[in-house]
Amino acid sequence: MWCDGAMASRSDPACDAHPTGSPHDGAFAGARPDGASTAHDPAADAVAALARVVAGVSGGVRRREQERLAAAVASAVDAGETLVVEAPTGVGKSLGYLVPTVLADRGDADGAQRPVVVATATKALQQQLVETDLPRLTALDHQLTWATVKGRANYLCRARLDAIDRGEEQALFTERVDPAAWDRLRAWAEQTTDGDRAHAPAGVTDALWAQVSVSANECPGARRCPFGDVCHAEHAKARAVETAGSVFGCAVGPGRLRWLARRGRPTAGEEPAGRVAEAAEELAGALAQLPVGERVTPAQGPLAAALATAESAVSGLRQMLRGLADDADGLGGGGQPAGDGAREGSGPDAQPASSFDGETTQRAIVDGAARTLLAELAELREHDPDEAVAWVEAGDVGGDLSPTIARWGLPPDAVATEQIASPFDHARQGRLFVPKHLPDPRRPEWEDGARELTWRLLAAAGGRSLVLFTSWRRLHATADWLAQHHAPWTLLRQGETAPHQLIARFRDEEASVLLATMSFWEGVDAPGDACLQVIIDKLPFPRRDDPLLAARRERAEASERSAFSEVDLPLAAVRLAQGAGRLIRSADDAGVVAVLDPRLATADYRSVLLDSMPPLTRTVRVADVEAFLATHLAGA
Structure with missing residues (x-):
């Protein structure tokens, strides 16, 4: 199982799987359980094969850091070790772990090749793997096959x-x-x-x-x-x-049940919501009894009983919701509110229909979540008992990998780790701009100042910018404002067409500006002057209503630890590093990362975020940015 990306989780709908007939991508590797080794040197073979693949890529350059990654993966696979690798953007991680995995002997006792699953944090990264990286590996294995699975x-x-x-x-x-x-x-x-x-x-x-x-x-x-x-x-x-082979990616945990219980109390009542809350604690207890590092099945032991209790409790809550809905005539078939988003007529010129009340909306949200959870619980119950069930998650802040290893439940003394440095001279190639003069982004006057500064930055780069937002509302507000002010650049807005088509246009149209949300913070590769600037509107702290993260915050607070430091800050650091990593993609690239959130320069926690980012030369003066870009464009 490979997890590729800043933060990929099987419970996250953005985490799409890539099952393949030969290996794949990520930062988390498990390999030959028999621990067998061969007479040849797998690390040297992987480095040599990687060199052949890179030589076939237009403009391909051998990178010592990428070869170090390939050698580490090859050695771990050959030794049957678990390997956790941290590497910054631009190293070439995808080929770095794909090549040695393709070369590895993954045959089982019957001689069949065991599959590999790659989980990516975004569909953009998935598309990059399928369209660019995997086809390059057929030179190493002509029988290499792969398939993609999305939501x-x-x-x-x-x-x-x-x-x-x-x-x-x-x-x-x-x-x-x-x-x-x-x-x-x-x-x-x-x-x-x-x-x-x-x-x-x-x-x-x-x-x-x-x-x-x-x-x-x-x-x-x-x-x-x-x-x-x-x-x-x-x-x-x-x-x-x-x-x-069998690909199973269902995420059922106490956090989702606790969230359903909280949201269900005001809509379904205390009794059915209370049963769901009790089921959550029973499931938490059953999971705590599972052996660390071993495969488990849901059809045996305390886990089977806990899942049955959960299924019964969620079913009871949903039955109560359906009864209330029938009384109020508020829910139609399938748990959707009657008239939810309905429009009068059909076709492109359809007009909005009347809305529905807030209580019905909340009931529909809880009902939909309960229905999805019931389907996943049923899938667990019907799962082949001879097959394994795994909970997998990836990513962490740079530096110490022990928090990641602990969160995965891996024994620290049984995990090999590797931390790869960047091959680029970030201090020379780029600038990090943080406007200390802007007000706090939680104040209403911040938005006007951020938009005006965005215009000035786009003008300095002549377009050529990826603008990343933490919310759809600000994306649309900024795009509309730029259009209303007759921006002289081609504006590409996420949602106008398929993501890979937008990225292709961004690469090809030099004076273009791509405005996007979180799904574009990874997997966007536009080397050269196509992307001369990455503008990030706000620090990417996670949403407060995510049930999994809410459960993690509760656990931290119950242990008298800081939920912000343990949950929110690490996630923001990883996402910020990934967004900034869209800029420098080769040794010849140059440009600016502008984070329009003054907290990155003033908050007490700023060092955690700054330490996770590429080591660009820092400035708080927009004039420095304009001068740097002008010098680069003059010499281009």
């Missing part, structure tokens, strides 16, 4: 499209869309073989795609859907299983 909403839903065609469901547009783009989408839907949004025509916005896709909460399941046999999402999962 259900990334695939065309034939049931939804059929319901629109037969007039049983309206196309519910949340914004005015291009009728020609709708026609192109419909034509593509008739021809596509995989239904993957990544292959949809250009110009398919998020609003358009939402009409022909469903989330896990909305899907009734393949067994109950008349289009289950031709479901693109189910076919993608089947291809992954065929390629990589």
Whole structure:
């Protein structure tokens, strides 16, 4: 299992899996359980093979740091060790661990090649692996195969499209869309073989795609859907299983049950919510009894009983919600509020319909979460008892890897670690700009100052900037403001088309500005002057309503530890480092990372964040940024 990215978790919908018939990507590696070794030198073989792969890449350069990573992975795989590696952006991690894994002898007792799973934190990184990195490895293994698995909403839903065609469901547009783009989408839907949004025509916005896709909460399941046999999402999962054996990625834990209990109390009542809370503690106790580092199954022992209790409690809460909904006539089939987001009429010119009350909305949210959890609990119950169930998570702040190792539940004395330095001279190649003069971003006057400063920075770079936001609201507000002020650059806004199409345009159109949210903080590779500047609006602290993180905060506070220092600050540091890492991608790159949040220069915790970032030369003067960029562009 490889986890590639700043923070990837199986409970995070952004974490997409890459099962392959040969290995893959990440910072967490496990390998040959028999501990067997061979007469050859696996580290030397991996370095030599990596050199051949890099030589075949246009502009490819051998990097000592990348070769060190490949050698460490090869040695760990050969020795059957668990390896945790930390490496900054730009090292070439993907090829660094893919090459030695492809070369490794992964045959089982029957001679079959054991699969490898790569989990990425974003779909952009997934796309980079599939379109760029993995095809390069076929020179090492002509039989190399791979498959991708994404969240259900990334695939065309034939049931939804059929319901629109037969007039049983309206196309519910949340914004005015291009009728020609709708026609192109419909034509593509008739021809596509995989239904993957990544292959949809250009110009398919998020609003358009939402009409022909469903989330896990909305899907009734393949067994109950008349289009289950031709479901693109189910076919993608089947291809992954065929390629990589059994792939199981269900995350059920006490944190989700506690969240459901809290949200369920005001909507379903104290008694059913209390049973869910009790089930959460029973499950926590059962998980605490599991042996560290060993595979477990959900069909045996205390875990089986705890899961059964959880399933019964969640089912009881949902039954109460359904009864309340029937009384209020507020919920339709499938747990969605009647009229939730509904629009009068259909097609691109549809107009908004009336809204519904807040109580019904909250009931629908809890009902949807309960339904998803029940489906996952059922999947656990029906899981083959001969197969393993694993909980996997990756990522941490730079420096000490022991917090990561402890959080994974790995015995520290049985884990090999490797920390790889950056191959770049960041202090010479780039600048880190933090405007101390701006007000605190929690004050309303910050937004006007941040937008005006963004304009000045974009002008200094001539566009050529990736602008990363921590919220959709600020993304749209800034993009609209730039458009209203007739920005002379091509504005590319996340949601206007598929992510990989936006990234391709950003690379190709020199005077372009790409405005995006968290899913673009990783996996965006635009070397050279295509990306001369990365602007980050605010420090990327995690949301307060994430149930998994809420459970971690509760655990820290129960032990009288700082939840902010233990949960929020490390996550922000990793995300900030990943966002800043979009800038310097080669030894010839230069540019500016601008973080428009003065807390990075003034807060007591700033050193934790700064230490995790690339060591760019720091400044608080925008004039220094303008001079640096002007000098670079003059010499380009």
